Amino acid sequence: MAAIGIDGLGKRYGALAAVDGVGLSVREGEFLTLLGPSGCGKTTTLRCLAGLEKPDAGEITIGGDVVTSVPEQIFVPPERRDIGMVFQSYALWPQMNVFQNVAYPLRRRRVKRPEVQRRVDQTLELVGLAALADRPVTRLSGGQQQRVALARALVSRPRVVLYDEPLSNLDAKLRAAMRVGIRDFQRELGTTAVYVTHDQVEAMSLSDRIVLMKDGRVQQVGTPRDIYERPRTWFVADFVGYENFFDADIVERAGDRAVARLDGGGIALRCFGGPAAGRGRVRLCVRSTALSVVPADAGTADRPGDRTNTVSGRVRDSMYLGGQIEHHIEVAGTVLRVRGADPDPSGRAVSPGDAVELRIPAESIVVLDADDEAPEPATRGKQDNLDRVGSP
C-alpha cells in the first residue's frame, strides 16, 4: 500500500502530446480510475506509472519514493517499483502453467519455496482457480486467463496494482462478474489501485474516485457521484451521458439560486448555480431521465398552479426502448430528449404530434461555463442527429 503522486507528467510522441501536464494524487488504499475516450492518454499515463514508458516531463512518487523525475533525471526501472499490473491482453507466459505464472513475481523477489507455494495457493483460492493450478495457461478460457493475470498481479502484495482495461476482452456477462470480483479482491487486500477504462459503468462501480481525461489532460477529478451528477465541463457532461444542452444567460442570482433565460424562446428556468453561474453566458445541461412530460390538456389537478420550470413543446418522435420510452420534443426551436418509464406509471401516454408540457426540475440542471470547448465530434454525434431532426 502506498500513496502515489504525479506532478506535471508529460509524454510526447513526435508532435502529439499523449500526456500533457497531468497532476494527480492517489491516496493510500484508494481505487482510482482513469476514464476517457480512446486516445486520451490513459494507457500512456499508466505505463509511465509502471515505468514502461519514460515521460518527457514531470515527476512520479510511489509511497514517498521518487520513481521518475525528469528534472532530476531519476528513473527507477519497472522491476524495482514493487507494483503489480494486469494487462489488457493478459500477457500470460505461454510456456508456464497457471501456478508458474502466478509464482513468477514471488520467485523474482526471492521468496522461499514453501512460502511461494503457500501464497500462490492462497491467491489462486482467492480468484477461484485453485483447481486449475497445473493447467497450461494456453488451455484456459478468457475469463480464467484474466483471473490468472489478476492473481499474478496481486500475489506479491505489491504497493500498487495497475489495471489497463482488464475486462475489455471479455463478453458482457463475464465482465459484470469480473467487475464484482475485482472489487472484492481489492477490498480484501486494500492495495492502492489505478485502473484504466473507457467504460463508464466499470469506472462508476469500482472506483473511489474517477479522473476524467481528454487529449492528455485531466478534465475533472471526483467521486463517481460527483462526476455523474456535477460534471464541470461540457466534455465531461457529454461523456457521462447528458443529452440535453442549452445556451442561456443567468439573469438573476440570489445565493445558490439562479434564474437562467434560454436563448431564442425567452423561457426562464430556475436552477442552482454551480461555480460557473455568475451573471452572464452559461450552458445548461440536463439528463433525459430527469425531465418529465405531461400532455398539455391533462388538466390542472396534478399541477397545482406551480408552473415553475415547465415549458411547452410538441412531440416530434417517440422511440420504444424496452421498458422505457424516449420522446424527442421540440421546445422553442431545439429538440430535447426525454426518457421515461413505459408504460408510464401514471397511465398517461403521449404520441408524436401531441402538444405537451415539460417539467425540468431545478436541481437536475447543471450549469456549465459557456466557453467550454466542445466535446469530440465522435461523442457528439447523437447531438448532431437530434439537431437535424429538429430542423426540418
Next chain:
Amino acid sequence: MTARTLPRGTARAGRIVRLRRRFLPADTLVVLLLVLVVGFLFIYPFLMLVFGAFRTAAPGLPGDFSADGITGAYKDSKVWGTLRNSALYSGAVQVLCLTMGAFFAWVVTRTTTPLRRLVTPIMVLVFATPTIFFTIGWGMLGRDPAGLINAGYRQVPLLPGDSIVNVESWYGIIGVTALKLTAIVYFLFLGSFMGLNRSLEEASRVAGAGRLSTVLRVELPVLAPAITGIAILGFTAGLSLLDIPLLLGLPAGIHVFPTEILSHVTAVTPSDYAGASALSMLLVAIVIGLVLVQRRLLGQRSFVTVTGKSDDRARWDIGRWKYACTAVIVLYGLLAVLLPVGQLVVGSLQPFFGVYGNLTMANYTAVLDDPETMSALVTTLIVSGVAGLAGTAIAVVVTYAGKNSRSRLRSVPVMGVWILMALPGITVGLAILWAYLAVPGLRELYSTIWILVIALAVHAVPITSRATEGSIAQIGTELEEAARICGTSATRTLVVITGRLILPSFLVGWFVAAVLSAGNLDVPILLASPDNQTLPVKAYSLYQSGDAGQAGAAFCVMMASFIVVLAVGWTASLLLRRLGRGHS
C-alpha cells in the same frame, strides 16, 4: 434445401444442379492428374535413387543388380569420418547462424539501433548472391596471399607474416557458410520476433525481473519451439550444402557428405554411381528424419498467445550498446556483401589475380568472346526462369488442391511434395539422372536444357510452396463462394478472383525460385553436359582451372543480365497495368 424451395424446372434451379454435378468429377480428375504428376516428378526419381544403389552400371547402361555399391560405400571406413565431418561442420555453422540470425532479427524488431533499416536489404543481397559466386569471392579473398584481405593486411606495417586468413580450412568453411546461411536464418527468425507479444516482456519486468532475466526466462522459452525448428532446418541446409565445402573444404582435405557423393561420380573412373546413390540414401534419410522431428516439435506446443490490441510500443533504447550493434551490422555487411562481391569485381578487372595495377577488361572480353560461357549464360537465364515458373505453378496447384478440393486424394500430392521437402541438391541431380537416363524416351532429355528445368523445378518446390502457401491459406472459401453466389462460374472464379489474389505471392515465389535456380550448382553439376552447361557449373570449372578473374567477370555479366531482365519485366508490368487502367 434451397433448390427444393425453388419452383421446379426453373432455369435457375437447373443451372445450380448442373454446375454441382459437373464440378465434382472434374475436381477428382484434377487431383488424380496431380497425383500422377507429383508421383512422376517427385516420388519416381526418389525410388530410382534407391534402385540405382543396387545397380552395377551407370544410369542408362546395361548392368546387373548387386549390393556391391552399398557395401562398397559403407565398408569404406572413411564414410563415418565424412558423416562426423558433416555433422561437425553443419553443427558449428548452426551455432553461428542462430546467434547472428537471432541477433539481427532482435536488433531490427526491438531496438533503436541507427542502421537497423539496412539489415533486411543486406540480407536480401546475401540471400540472392549465388552461393557459388559467394564462395568464389571468398576463395579469392582469403585463399592465398593475393586476396584483398591478405593484400590489405600486408599494407599495414608492423604486422607479422604476410597473410591473416586462410579460408581453405575448417574455420574458413564454417565462417563463410555461416555468413551465407545467416541470411536465411534471419528471415526465418524475423517472423517469430515480430509475432512476439511485447506485453509478455513487460509483464515480466513489472513482476520484478530485470532485462536479462526477462530474456532468459520469458523471451527465450517462448521462442524455444521456433528456435529449435529453425535450428533443425538450418542444420539440414548445412548438411546439404555442396558449394562451399567443394571449393574451400576439399583443398584442405575436408570431406563432407555432398562432396563425397560428388567424388564417387567425378573423381573415380569408372564413376561409382551405385556408391553415390547409396550415400545419398543415407543423407536423404537423415534429412527427412530431421524434418519429421522438426514438424513434431513445432506441432506439439503452440505458443500462440491471446493478444488484444497490438501493444507495439516504443523499442528498447539500448543506450550506448546501439553503437556496438551498428558496428556489428556494418561488419556483417562488409564481410557478407562488400568484400566477396567487391573481390569478384576487382578480380574480374585484374589481368592476373593479385595484380592491382593496370586493370583491364581482358576477362570480360574473354567471357563475352567465349561461346561456351555465353551459351551457359543464356541457358542459365532460360532454365532458371522456366524452372522458377514451373516450380511455383506446381506448388500453387498442389497447395490449392490440398486445401480446396473435395476429393479424398487431395492430400496425396501435398504429402508427396512435402516428404521430399529438403532434399539436398546433389541427390536431386543424381535421382533425376537415374530416373531419366534409364528410360528410353526420357533419355533423350539428357543433354537438353529440359532435364535441368525439371530438376531445378523439383528442387525449387519447397521454397515456392513456402512463398505461396500463406496467401493461399488466407483466401477464404467464403470469398470464392461469394463470387460463385454472385453468379460467376467456377472456372471464372478460379481465374478472376483466386488467381488475382494469389498473383503477388506467385510472382515473389517465381522470382525467388529463379534467383536461387540461377545460382544453383549442386543440382546441375551432375546433370550438365557440354550442351547444357549453366553458368555456376562454368564458373566452378573456371575457378578450378585458376581463371578466378573470368569467373568474377561471369558473375558480373550474369548480375547485369539479371538486372536487365528484371528491368524489362518491371517496365512491361507497369505498361500492362497502365493499359489495363486505360481500358477500365
